[in-house]
Amino acid sequence: MTHEEARARLSALLDGALPDREAVQVEAHLEGCSSCREELAQLRTTVTLLQEVEPMKAPEGFSAEVRRRIERLAQATQHSPWTRLRAALSWRSWSWRTVTAAAAVVMVGVFAVNLLREAGVPGGATRVRMPELALDVSKVGEGARTLAQAVPPSAGPGEPVSMRRVIRTGQMAIEVERFDAAASRLFAIAEGAGGFVADSSFSDEDGVPRGTFVLRVPAARFSEVVAQVEKLGTVKRRQISGQDVTEEFIDLEARVRNLARQEARLLALMDRATKIPDLLAIEGEVARVRGEIERLTGRLRFLANKVDLATVQAEVSQKPKKSEGALWDFKQTLERVRTAFLNTVRQMLGAAESLVALAAALLPVALLGALAWWLLRRGFRRADRIP
Amino acid sequence: MTFDERDLISRSRSGEIEAFDLLVRLHQDRIYNLAYRITGNREDASDAAQDAFVRAYQALPRYREDAAFSTWLHRIATNAALDLVRRRPASTHGELHPEVPAGDNLEAVVDRREITRRVHAALGHLTVEYRTAVVLRDLQGLAYGEIARILQVPLGTVRSRLARGREAMRAQLTDLVSAEG
Numbered sequence A: 001m002t003h004e005e006a007r008a009r010l011s012a013l014l015d016g017a018l019p020d021r022e023a024v025q026v027e028a029h030l031e032g033c034s035s036c037r038e039e040l041a042q043l044r045t046t047v048t049l050l051q052e053v054e055p056m057k058a059p060e061g062f063s064a065e066v067r068r069r070i071e072r073l074a075q076a077t078q079h080s081p082w083t084r085l086r087a088a089l090s091w092r093s094w095s096w097r098t099v100t101a102a103a104a105v106v107m108v109g110v111f112a113v114n115l116l117r118e119a120g121v122p123g124g125a126t127r128v129r130m131p132e133l134a135l136d137v138s139k140v141g142e143g144a145r146t147l148a149q150a151v152p153p154s155a156g157p158g159e160p161v162s163m164r165r166v167i168r169t170g171q172m173a174i175e176v177e178r179f180d181a182a183a184s185r186l187f188a189i190a191e192g193a194g195g196f197v198a199d200s201s202f203s204d205e206d207g208v209p210r211g212t213f214v215l216r217v218p219a220a221r222f223s224e225v226v227a228q229v230e231k232l233g234t235v236k237r238r239q240i241s242g243q244d245v246t247e248e249f250i251d252l253e254a255r256v257r258n259l260a261r262q263e264a265r266l267l268a269l270m271d272r273a274t275k276i277p278d279l280l281a282i283e284g285e286v287a288r289v290r291g292e293i294e295r296l297t298g299r300l301r302f303l304a305n306k307v308d309l310a311t312v313q314a315e316v317s318q319k320p321k322k323s324e325g326a327l328w329d330f331k332q333t334l335e336r337v338r339t340a341f342l343n344t345v346r347q348m349l350g351a352a353e354s355l356v357a358l359a360a361a362l363l364p365v366a367l368l369g370a371l372a373w374w375l376l377r378r379g380f381r382r383a384d385r386i387p
Numbered sequence B: 001m002t003f004d005e006r007d008l009i010s011r012s013r014s015g016e017i018e019a020f021d022l023l024v025r026l027h028q029d030r031i032y033n034l035a036y037r038i039t040g041n042r043e044d045a046s047d048a049a050q051d052a053f054v055r056a057y058q059a060l061p062r063y064r065e066d067a068a069f070s071t072w073l074h075r076i077a078t079n080a081a082l083d084l085v086r087r088r089p090a091s092t093h094g095e096l097h098p099e100v101p102a103g104d105n106l107e108a109v110v111d112r113r114e115i116t117r118r119v120h121a122a123l124g125h126l127t128v129e130y131r132t133a134v135v136l137r138d139l140q141g142l143a144y145g146e147i148a149r150i151l152q153v154p155l156g157t158v159r160s161r162l163a164r165g166r167e168a169m170r171a172q173l174t175d176l177v178s179a180e181g
């Protein structure tokens, strides 16, 4: 590695953001280059200085101003549906040729975007700047929704109903073929079981996508969910635990009952107290008891949530690719084309569905309108006949 | 993401403005800081940060909870700030270039205020791309992967922009960094 190459990598080295092989090479260069060592030291100090910068507070009344703008916006859009409807109705002035051409262009465009997305072209989606769109990873969520519909909510494994309260936790590390597909599946599994993904993080630091997903699912579906998650790939590590909190539950409930009784007694006492010092003392005691009740019920709620919703933490990593050497992976290309095609079809079906839904939503309004029109006309006709 | 925040997000989504108001209060300082360091002055920062929250409110139906809400906000706010910076002529960066007295003595610059002032001034001399990378990483403390998603650029680009940006900062703060090192 040359001096310039090493120098350009010092910043990433500071953050531990270099691939291992490059880091070793830069370290080796540093051994023999005092100028780079000095530069590294100065960069480190620079970063420390940057981190020293004092954070500022948003100006006074900031959130109120945001709120005002949002409310004004909501008022403005109330007028627009009519304008939008009129614009939509003006399609009658279009010729069939224009409509067909436009549809074809849209289809080709959607297909191309899907194909680019499949191919993982970095600039594929970037060229159009849409600041308000969700992050790239949001596609995972979209996939998950469609998948979730495909997965029928299978019946629970029929666990015996018991009064034991157990916090179930599962942790597993899984190696999968395709990270994106696995991520989609995880969301689908969570939703299919009536749960959700409470937290997720992704990284693809050295070209190997990996991520951690925390699924919260109804306790009754726990083992089923674990089995589904493990089917995603090769299980590298697994840890299942169950913490029985029945005793703590019973104890907490009893203590809350006792404290509530104590509070009621104190309140009754307070009604009868006449001297100020007595009143103050009782009031202090009431506050203490109330605080304790709140603390205990908080703990109860926390436990109940943990018991009702089991936690499954999946660390997913993608298998390192082997077919790097091949000049052109025809099978993979075919797969991409296929997926892009299916995505296009799916999106068009989605659009059609929205149209049908819109028509259905408007139908009652149209019927009412027709009825009103008919009644009005009848009224007018009758009025005409009156001499 | 905490449980309460998820709750606030879903309530905001169904149009509950109180819930969104709370979300704004939770994130406004961090987002304002980001906007201030990118745009360089309070007025633009306030505009950009407000724009960001209004856009976020409108885009909320499209937000999926698989990305941290704060990262998502950072992306919107970064774009809002960059929009402002690119729309305005470079000359309005006034506050970013305060006079730096020659021959600052060390005792004075050890002061955090002074460091803040010097860093802010130095940031103003960076191109907007380098400045944004440095602000996201070293002032806002985001990870490389998050920055790549926010800026919609590959990881390698984040690395190189950050390297150039930090180098430019080092060169401008050389009296401080060489004295301490």
Ligand SMILES: [Zn+2]
Binding pocket: A002, A003, A004, A006, A007, A029, A033, A035, A036
């Ligand atoms: Zn060197």
